[in-house]
Amino acid sequence: MSCMATLKEKGLKLTPQRILITDIIHDARGHLTAGEIIGRVQAKMPGVNKSTIYRTLDILEEAGCVYKSELDNELVYHHDDKGHHHHLKCTQCGKIVDCDETILEPLHNSLIKKYGFHVDFKHMVINGICAECENKNN
Amino acid sequence: MSCMATLKEKGLKLTPQRILITDIIHDARGHLTAGEIIGRVQAKMPGVNKSTIYRTLDILEEAGCVYKSELDNELVYHHDDKGHHHHLKCTQCGKIVDCDETILEPLHNSLIKKYGFHVDFKHMVINGICAECENKNN
DNA sequence: TTTATAATTGCAACAAGGTGCAATAAAGAT
DNA sequence: ATCTTTATTGCACCTTGTTGCAATTATAAA
Structure with a gap:
């Protein structure tokens, strides 16, 4: 507490x-x-x-x-x-997949290099299409 | 039109x-x-x-x-x-810097590889601390 | 040019979130 | 145990955005 x-x-x-x-x-x-x-x-x-x-x-x-x-x-x-993590949200079926923090490390680093910008990457929500819906669509 | x-x-x-x-x-x-x-x-x-x-x-x-x-x-x-681009927003001073689309390519690719997730990266807003504020803080 | 019909508008009400302010209550000092 | 100070609460109201529905209008057919 x-x-x-x-x-x-x-x-x-x-x-x-x-x-x-x-x-x-x-x-x-x-x-x-x-x-x-x-x-x-x-x-x-x-x-x-x-x-x-x-x-x-x-x-x-x-x-x-x-x-x-x-x-x-x-x-x-x-x-x-609970530790940092991010949410991948499918805009088609609404499903939310959690993904871990490390995936954003490269972006984090390149934004510092190119723009000196320090991203606040806590529990971001990233929109897109999940694997299943992508398959259904094709 | x-x-x-x-x-x-x-x-x-x-x-x-x-x-x-x-x-x-x-x-x-x-x-x-x-x-x-x-x-x-x-x-x-x-x-x-x-x-x-x-x-x-x-x-x-x-x-x-x-x-x-x-x-x-x-x-x-x-x-x-106007073409795709993204906004880096400083949560301290409020300034918004535009950054180009290519910076998110690596993330895009790794999310497809790891999760089969196709991100919709149009005009994202990414929060963080800009270079100037970061300097002031230190 | 009139008519039929389905899409669209405006309205009123609602939901999430935020704000200024007077009344209240926590916390330390007496 | 009481007082004082300052933060906090609840209230009423505001803002952005959304929705159901009856009245209206664009469009295409007659």
Whole structure:
């Protein structure tokens, strides 16, 4: 539970809402959409406002406790300690395949060389056509 | 103006609204946000509803006349004939650097090899830290 | 030129996410 | 245990984008 400690170090207050939200993300395996988080929070603590939840998620993200990415025009969050990985999303069948981080290393390096640009490659979502759909199409 | 021809071939109707929207994207250099398009359309033809505009943009995208991408949680559109390129967006200073398509070729190939996944690499937005900000930080 | 028909529009309502502000509550000081 | 300060909450409202549906209009046929 170092998330709480991290927040405290930043001079942030440990409110019941924040503790609950952090616990929910901790307990989840894989990612949760903002909507799922809102549902789970309000099930345990009715009356918590969605803006509180969005704000807390932003704080946790900035503190490095949680990663935020975008899937299907929805924000998704997951806890730090699952390791970085990326999502290959098939725009035809909707299937999502996880792929590991190393595949983006070469791109990372060439962008630094050519543009001095340091990419933030955490849980990217890459759209395209998966192997099965590609076969069906041909 | 082959956009209009393309729409006609698909059995779609050439309404004044569609013609205006298509012209505006044609006339623009670089990309336009959805909001900018809505503003320009309504300046020339007041009363056109935003849902008409969003729907037309989707149709034009599916017809291959226009490319849609996402910049800063906003949809941006640009006309076909500017060629593919990508945007490197600095999350610190907000600056956007265009980079050319070839830089993603190796990734494209390795995703096909490892996962059989055919990435749709049109006008991606890649977040990170630009050279200048990186220098300032150190 | 009129008519038939299917596509399209505008509208109203909705969903996700974000923001300014007054009321509230956590945390340290007394 | 109480007070003070400052962060945080909830609220109401806003923005971008989407959707179902009745009214309208482009198009092609008569």
